[in-house]
Amino acid sequence: MIERYAEIIGENELDSIFKIAEKLKGLSILHVNSTPAGGGVAEILSKLVPLMKELGINTDWKIIRGDPEFFKVTKSFHNSLQNGLGELSQGAFEIYRKWQEINGNELDLDYDVVFIHDPQPAGLITFRKKGKWIWRCHIDISNPYQPVWNFLRGYIQKYDSVIVSSAVFARDDLKNPQFIIPPSIDPLSIKNRDIPEITVKRILHKFDLDPDRPIITQVSRFDRAKDPLGVIRAYKLVKKHADVQLAYVGSPAADDPEGEIVYRETVQAAGDDKDIKLLMLPPNSDLEINAFQRGSIVVMQKSIKEGFGLTVSEALWKKKAVIGGNTGGIPLQIIHGVNGYLVNTPEEAAHYALYLIRQKDIREKLGRAGREHVRRNFLITRELRDYLMVATLTLGA
């Protein structure tokens, strides 16, 4: 399987992965997160874990469990870390501690290297018996709600290393080494590989979209951080000038109880416009997402707060010009005017969407630059090597 990446990244790049993996032969690695599907973390792990196994490293992936009350707490943690505003329910810290203890007692965590992903399972460090532990933070923690961060920092400080997605997210109040590793996409996955045009059209028709009229797409959860209302507003501004359609492609996630509320708000904002499709696809709808991105004239990721925003790289890989919010990891992926546009408001998003709809040559030029930018910087093979290196350095190997 891993050899199949050679034609994309080149033999030298692939060889470096095999050579660095040899340093970890015979060791065991565990990844822990909070959901088996839905969202970027589960998606990366579903690719990364088999690749690590293929390299001869004994790698496992475990999911913590929790009740709706626990996930409500972790969602409020997530929000308050990303937007700096407090949304804590009463007894939140106790509920968090209770589920760390339940999972800590239930899960076998005795591995040589343990990667804990995001805040939900961060407290498991209390139950470490052996090995080196690395906290992989996929979200923006640069401006957190301080009481939540202070609570979590108590756990994070116990880790041997921390990984953040961008230097912008790094913390001055942590003493652990903070590695900077952007996430990645898998170019061979169903979501990103080339698919026939007829498949794209078939899927667009299935969701009542007309492939012959321009489509603007945003693929992301129904989450306020992704600004679905801003996307609707941008679409409505574009609609005054061009006969466009909007596909907002979301998916439910087990650890996001707020999604349903935001979905209802978005439905209300969309009103009775038949050209707006608000879709809640099941988590395994990768082929559909591939088709939506390929079938779009412009892809948006108009987040107002973002961890990284992998959908940007997905669309860039498909040679689409992307309009992204100037936040989190999006500026790492979009070079303004080179492979897309960075925006701060729905009005700006509408302006560039309209510009791209009208300028085919610019669209194509930006699309080519985008694919190359992703090929060099945001493919899963680069992230795989980065994880191997962080494990190696943390072990002192």
Next chain:
Amino acid sequence: MYEILEKPANKPFEFYAAYYPPIYAGFKATTIDELIEGIKKVDGFSIFYHVFHPLFSSHVVPEDMSNDFATWIRDELGDRLLAQKVSDIEGKEPRTVENVREDLIKILSEARISRTANKPFYFITCKPVVYNTERVAKSLAEFIDIIASISIRSIAYHFIFRRIIGYEDKNDFSKWIEDNYGLTELSKKLSSLDPQTYTDEEMLREDLLKIFEQEMLLK
């Protein structure tokens, strides 16, 4: 010259390569004074990362600034002239990161900018992860062929990293050529290449190969 190309080396050249995972150094700068303070404080790996690592940045944008400090000064402080000076800082042999650090501090200290940057400069350091590529040159001919095809990570490790960080006073290629073949002219020409000014990794490889061509094939 052609005979020497096939002559076996006394000691074959083993090609290693390295990646440099970035690590947040723990502080940032928003003014020139803070930048100077940071440059004074950081370790040598950080100077290497910010000044020489941009060779690997692999931008799709044509990059006219050859290091991170210069890019930040231009983009966030808006001082193009100072940025150009910092971009063109000398990095060739026998200089090390410590010489580069001194030069940076001197240039920046002479600048009089009181502006605050739009976005901070995040100091990053790194730790090299070195691996054996298992490619070995037993002759100059093999050596040139390998340089032409090996990962640029290997070229940078031997030609830049080990010398600039201070492990060796000369790049590994020049040293091996001199020790095994006594070709001082070729060795000197390689040493005279300043890797700091490159922002395109393949251009560095191309220029190294040009020197081999001029010194070994055309003479």
